[in-house]
Amino acid sequence: MLVPICGQHNRKKEWKPTVFAYSEDGISIQVPNVYAWVCPEDGEASFTPETADELIVTLREFVEAAKRAKARRSQLTEYIVAVG
Numbered sequence: 001m002l003v004p005i006c007g008q009h010n011r012k013k014e015w016k017p018t019v020f021a022y023s024e025d026g027i028s029i030q031v032p033n034v035y036a037w038v039c040p041e042d043g044e045a046s047f048t049p050e051t052a053d054e055l056i057v058t059l060r061e062f063v064e065a066a067k068r069a070k071a072r073r074s075q076l077t078e079y080i081v082a083v084g
C-alpha cells in the first residue's frame with residue numbers, strides 16, 4: 001500500500017483505527033475503530049473515499065432514525081456507533 005505523507009508536518013501517515021465523526025442536523029455520531037491514515041504528529045485522520053462513502057451511506061439511515069428519536073427525547077443528540 002502506498003503510504004501518504006502529511007503535507008503539513010512532512011511525516012508518513014500511519015494506517016490505524018481511529019474515530020470517524022459525522023454530524024448532520026444537530027445529530028453527531030462517532031464511529032470508533034475505523035481504519036484511516038493518521039498523522040503521527042497531530043492525529044488528523046484521512047479516511048479513504050471507500051471508507052467514507054460506505055460509512056456515510058450507513059450513517060444516513062441512522063441519522064434518519066435518530067431524528068425520529070430526537071423528536072421524542074430532545075436531549076439525545078450524540079451517538080456512538082460500532083460498525084463491523
Ligand SMILES: [Zn+2]
Pocket residue numbers: 006007008009010039040041042044
Ligand atoms: Zn500532520
